Amino acid sequence: MRIRRVVTGALGSSALVLASFGAVTASAGAAAADPCGFYETASDAYYNHCTSDGSRVVIEVEVFGPNYEKCVGPGVSWLGSSGSIDGAFYTGRTC
Numbered sequence: 001m002r003i004r005r006v007v008t009g010a011l012g013s014s015a016l017v018l019a020s021f022g023a024v025t026a027s028a029g030a031a032a033a034d035p036c037g038f039y040e041t042a043s044d045a046y047y048n049h050c051t052s053d054g055s056r057v058v059i060e061v062e063v064f065g066p067n068y069e070k071c072v073g074p075g076v077s078w079l080g081s082s083g084s085i086d087g088a089f090y091t092g093r094t095c
Contacts, residue, residue, distance in 0.1 A: 034076055038088040045085035048076045058093040062086040071095035 036050035047059050049072050056073045063085060070079070070088075079085050 037090070038079075040082040040085070043082055045079040045082045045088070046076050047072055047079055047088045049074050056095050058091045058095050059088045060091050061088045 034046075034048050036048050038045070038047050040046070047061075047070075049055075049057055049059075051074050054074055056071055058069050058071055060067050060069050061079055069091065070077070079088060
């Protein structure tokens with residue numbers, strides 16, 4: 001009886017450890033897919049405003065010609081074609 005409890009406890013602990021690794025891997029994969037700040041795919045440019053307070057911020061979008069400012073909220077904002085956007089950065093202001 002004692003052996004059964006030890007084996008069952010060990011299996012339960014192993015399952016918890018493996019489940020926690022799966023959760024860490026899933027969140028790391030999501031973070032890698034949508035990193036904070038400016039990022040590009042093969043065809044599109046995005047800005048991901050990572051926040052938990054719901055703030056909206058002003059970013060400067062770098063393009064060929066005069067740059068422009070844009071107000072973005074929490075999460076991912078599409079900026080345009082990656083061929084026409086050189087970058088984007090937080091200006092230090094909210095909107």
